[in-house]
Amino acid sequence: MDYIPHITLILYLVGLLALGILGLLKGRRAKHAEADYYLASRGQGVLTTSLTIMATYFSGFAILTFPGWVYGNGVPPMFYALNLPVAAAAIYILGNPIRRIGRKRGYITPADMIADYYGDSQFIRGMVAFLGALYVVPYVVMQVKAGGILAQGLFPDIASVTLLGQELTMENAGVGALSLITMTYVIVGGMRSVAWTDVLQGLLLLSAMLLSGVVLMHALGGPSGYFKEVSQLDGQLLTMPDAPAKFNAWHAVTFCAFASLASIVQPAQWMRFYAARDSATLRRTAIAFSTILPICFIFGVFLVGLGGRTLYPMLADGSLPVGLTNPDQIVVRVIQDLFPELLGTVGVILVSLILVAVMAASMSTADSNLHALSAVATRDVYHQLRPKAGEKERTWFGRAVIVIATLAAAGITYAGSGTNLLDTIAAFFFLAMAFSAQLLPITIDLIFLRRGSKAGAVAGLVAGMIVVFLFPPLGALLFGEGSALVSGTGKLKALLDVGFCGMVVNTIVFVVVSRFTTPPDTAHREAFAQDLKSQPQQNADLPISKS
């Protein structure tokens, strides 16, 4: 049975490459190289759109960190799952107007739409691209690193491998292999390959989340046995803590309301709205998102985190039991211990599948963000510097960006473990959603209100970004751990979501500056509003194909 993890991993990786090649073959006949590479010719159907949005929404966080929080803190962190219905509503309410006008006006990146409305200013385009990069870059690096750690978990008995005469740890070998495969299928097939691989990865991830909960409940004697064990846990784990304790109600509310929206307006998701075939696709995606994901969390991995606490209780001094060095390992520990014992060979296969699913969660986030980074670098930077570049040239430039970004991410992970560079990127990663949230005020203004001005939008974005920089861990890097400012923002962070704090300042500055400056002219605003509402023309500028 030792070979099962190898076979599972090989089948999975071959499947990804095959889907990448299929994406390339499908896109070869496309008339518009750029729209096809970045948006799959705006023809993605329900299955692809819903699973690629779900898979991009969740990284390894879904199956490792979230249940780890439940293991450490009980039921209160489960309330963070209420961000899922909020995100589901946003998929249609924000996503459908974005899709509609994106098709009509040929947008590819978020900055295309924002700069078009507020006036084609290089500065606002650059700001939006910079915010997008602040979200995307740390995600790529950290997901590549997570993939390496998971490869180590999949083959715990292999300490190192030798490649071209050089000895590599299993983690570094995993980083190298996963980076290479992810880079390959993103380069060859663009959005189509990314989305198709996300379908495979999303299905694996959702099945693993649900299955792990079901098996754990079965192992503890069904629902009654499970909850009998859970009822013996400390009361602190089964009741909501008061502020400013971790996972208090205030933080849960602001996180659910704003972090979910921040994840929905980040560049990779925004581009998925442009890529959706029609409004029915986004409507059905919202339905799938709002029903399937909460089930997989609330009746799946959350139960593993809570049940894991009864199986592996923490020590009296609050430290972790033997065999766990981090709460994030609880799902892996539970499935590795229980599945083979309960299910024999099937259990061993399922353990391998779930570990591959965890890897898939990281890869699906990394590939989507790599692809979005390529689009942002090409459309918002390269095309602005070299306006005469044709679609094909831009697409090849985008592919080069993917190669450089992947090599840089793998290099940082390989060389930077424990260094300041990796620590800094990790600090940005923890605030990625807070940066992305700063796009919300202008997104809401241009879709629903259209009262803001370009100066207001820029001032709001800058103010929001500065506020996020003041919070730990970035604030601590800039001003030192002991500074009064960081101490103050640290206290505020315990109470409220950081993105929300930045967004409040962003919105106030946006409204005040817009009040005293000139908004885009009325005709422009009316034409924009019309395109947000009207149906796309049959002979639209860009082709529509089924994906």
Added chain:
Amino acid sequence: MTDPPTDKLRPLRIRLTVVFLAALLIGPGLGSHLAGGDPENVRFIFGVPALYLWLVFTCLVMTSCILIAARTLWRDED
């Protein structure tokens, strides 16, 4: 889908928005404190921690709002 006249849907749109936002605020907020009890006196319903059941209920309310909106308010226009 058949499109009902927009003005007739306005009351439904308002009701769904209010219920959804109320669930979002009260679910993790005040409701969670009332439902779960305190650490010395944890509430259980049929042996299940009441806080967990409250989460399931809140999520059900929010998801129902989306399903109703998707069936009635959100139109397939193309």
